[in-house]
Amino acid sequence: MLAKRIIPCLDIKDGKVVKGVNFVGLQDVGDPIEIAKRYDQQCADEVVFLDITATYEKRDIIKDLIQRGASELSIPLTVGGGIRTIDDFRMILSSGADKVSVNSAAIKNPQLIKEASDEFGVQCVVVAVDAKKRADKSGYDVYIAGGRENTGLDLIEWVKQCEALGAGEILLTSMDRDGTRDGFDIEMLKAVIDAVSIPVIASGGCGDKEDIVEVFEKTNCDGALAASLFHYGEATIDQVKEECVKHNIPVRRNI
Amino acid sequence: MVVIIDYNIGNLKSVQNAFERIGVKTIVSRDHDVISQADGIVLPGVGTFPVAMENLKKYDLIDILKERKAAGVPILGICLGMQILFEQGQEVKLTKGLGFLKGEVKLMQVNAKIPHMGWNELCFAKKHPLLKNIKEKDYVYFVHSYMAYPCEKELVAYCEYGDSKITAIVAKDNVMGCQFHPEKSGEVGKQILLAFKEMIQ
Numbered sequence: 001m002l003a004k005r006i007i008p009c010l011d012i013k014d015g016k017v018v019k020g021v022n023f024v025g026l027q028d029v030g031d032p033i034e035i036a037k038r039y040d041q042q043c044a045d046e047v048v049f050l051d052i053t054a055t056y057e058k059r060d061i062i063k064d065l066i067q068r069g070a071s072e073l074s075i076p077l078t079v080g081g082g083i084r085t086i087d088d089f090r091m092i093l094s095s096g097a098d099k100v101s102v103n104s105a106a107i108k109n110p111q112l113i114k115e116a117s118d119e120f121g122v123q124c125v126v127v128a129v130d131a132k133k134r135a136d137k138s139g140y141d142v143y144i145a146g147g148r149e150n151t152g153l154d155l156i157e158w159v160k161q162c163e164a165l166g167a168g169e170i171l172l173t174s175m176d177r178d179g180t181r182d183g184f185d186i187e188m189l190k191a192v193i194d195a196v197s198i199p200v201i202a203s204g205g206c207g208d209k210e211d212i213v214e215v216f217e218k219t220n221c222d223g224a225l226a227a228s229l230f231h232y233g234e235a236t237i238d239q240v241k242e243e244c245v246k247h248n249i250p251v252r253r254n255i
Numbered sequence: 256m257v258v259i260i261d262y263n264i265g266n267l268k269s270v271q272n273a274f275e276r277i278g279v280k281t282i283v284s285r286d287h288d289v290i291s292q293a294d295g296i297v298l299p300g301v302g303t304f305p306v307a308m309e310n311l312k313k314y315d316l317i318d319i320l321k322e323r324k325a326a327g328v329p330i331l332g333i334c335l336g337m338q339i340l341f342e343q344g345q346e347v348k349l350t351k352g353l354g355f356l357k358g359e360v361k362l363m364q365v366n367a368k369i370p371h372m373g374w375n376e377l378c379f380a381k382k383h384p385l386l387k388n389i390k391e392k393d394y395v396y397f398v399h400s401y402m403a404y405p406c407e408k409e410l411v412a413y414c415e416y417g418d419s420k421i422t423a424i425v426a427k428d429n430v431m432g433c434q435f436h437p438e439k440s441g442e443v444g445k446q447i448l449l450a451f452k453e454m455i456q
Contacts, residue, residue: 001415003374003394040441045374071272074441076396096268098398098439121301123370123398168370197368222373252374252394255442 003252004216004244005045005223006237007201008230010035012081013052015061017231033068039230040073042237043254047073048101048171048225051081063095070096080128080171089116093124101126101171104144107151107158110165117166126201127167131155131188132175140188147175155188156195163196170200171225177205184215184224193220201225209240216249257455258293260320260336261285262310265301270333273438277445279452285314295455296320296328300335304344304360304401307335308352317353324355329429329454337425337432338403346401355430358405367417370400375414375421375435377443383411383426384454388446395423395435395443402434 011018016030036047049069051062062079069077079092080101092100100120106113106127117125130147131140140155159170172192174185184202193200199222202215206226215224229235241251257274259267261283274281274297281297282289290296298320300307311317324330332340339352344360352360363369374394379386397414403422411431412424425432431451437444 001376002371003376005373043441067268070266070269074273074276074439074444076439094266096266121370123372123400168372199368199372252441255389255393255446 001250003045003250005201006212006240006251007046007048007223007225008039008044008237009048009050009225009227011050011052011227012062012065014058015065018052032065033072036069037072039237040075043241043252044075044237045223045252046076046078048078048080051079053082063091066092066095066097078126080126086112086115086119089120093120099124099126101128103128103130106162107142107144107153110161113162113165113167117168122166122168125167126169126171127162128171128173129155129159130173130175133188143175147178156191159192159196163198167198169198170196171203172200174204180205181207183207183211186215186218189215189219189221199223209235209243212240213243213247213249216244217247256293257281257295257297258290259283259297259299260290260316262307262314262316264307264310264335265299267299269438270297270299273444273448277449277452285316287319290319290323293323293328295451296323296330298330298332298336298339300333300339302335304335304338304346304352305348305350307339308350320353324430327429329451330431331451332432334399334434334436337434338401340430340432341403341405344401356405356409356425356427356432358403358409360401360403362400363402363419363421365417365419370398371416371421372398375416377412377414377423379412380410383424385424385426385431385447385450386412387450389443393443395437395440397435399434
């Protein structure tokens with residue numbers, strides 16, 4: 001049986017992690033590779049690098065990071081942030097990443113999903129979707145620009161379109177929950193999981209290990225992504241997995 | 256020294272690094288003289304079956320691989336590199352493989368999501384030196400839509416997915432293959448590569 005994935009996410013700007021990470025004995029607290037290696041040792045199932053570097057000129061930095069990541073990690077690496085073209089996909093994958101996560105560019109140009117999956121295979125195309133419940137509670141709208149801009153797209157219509165175009169996975173972030181630490185948005189996740197047959201990763205709102213257990217018990221999502229829970233050392237990935245085991249959730253443990 | 260066959264089919268760096276981490280010297284090459292010197296050969300690969308075979312032909316690698324196989328050099332295929340060890344593949348179009356192992360590669364017949372992607376547990380079909388450092392139910396990382404349907408005696412390990420068995424490790428004499436990516440499979444993957452290392456020494 002496939003294991004449920006626990007995925008730490010690092011926000012990276014100009015080659016450094018944006019939020020400080022609390023690890024005892026870590027030499028360079030800003031180095032994404034050092035942090036990712038720690039997560040690898042703690043039995044993370046995958047690591048996500050989200051590049052929030054604003055300027056295009058600094059893209060060489062992320063290329064270098066991916067190359068180092070691919071050579072030093074023994075688990076898959078997903079890279080997102082600022083992906084605009086098929087050439088961006090090519091650069092990231094040829095540098096050694098396993099998957100590319102695309103958000104705004106897929107909304108502006110949905111054909112990018114098709115082009116990328118035709119050329120590189122569906123398994124490496126992740127569509128990141130940020131969504132928020134409508135004020136009239138009639139459903140969810142898709143947002144871009146870090147939740148600032150409402151595209152007016154209906155979430156369920158959009159994820160179905162992504163799947164039809166060749167997305168291999170949906171990384172679903174709840175803008176209502178992101179940063180609140182109130183737990184994942186179970187209702188929204190269920191709606192998306194029912195609508196598509198590709199893997200769905202839950203993101204936004206994770207505050208403690210019980211939230212991760214809850215999302216696996218109440219939905220059929222394939223993985224859970226968290227940032228601050230792990231970065232601030234409140235729980236290690238192994239502790240989260242120990243909790244999952246107690247609840248009979250299939251997870252990969254260190255041997 | 257292990258030669259990782261360079262036939263222009265996907266990124267080879269992570270495979271190379273995984274061997275370096277366990278102290279195995281590797282050379283990425285398609286040079287016959289270099290391949291002839293190899294104590295072990297790794298056939299990696301990400302892409303499609305016909306392109307992999309076309310590239311092996313283009314770089315004139317088929318005969319040297321057959322020769323090294325006959326000489327008893329341990330050969331390890333990874334993912335697509337494992338699939339082309341079989342007689343034929345049905346991906347895109349019917350294509351002849353290397354034929355080192357009996358069986359063919361087809362779209363997986365399974366009542367679950369395709370691609371089969373993520374961490375799955377190994378079940379052992381028989382004893383094999385590649386398994387010496389790991390145990391049943393250890394997890395490895397898979398990403399694939401096509402799978403090998405080998406003959407029973409060449410199946411070493413499989414995993415359960417939906418209501419089907421997915422071929423995970425195959426072997427016959429000095430020819431071995433993993434459908435999953437040992438270089439992406441954390442400590443378990445490392446232990447499988449260490450077992451391969453012992454075979455070449």
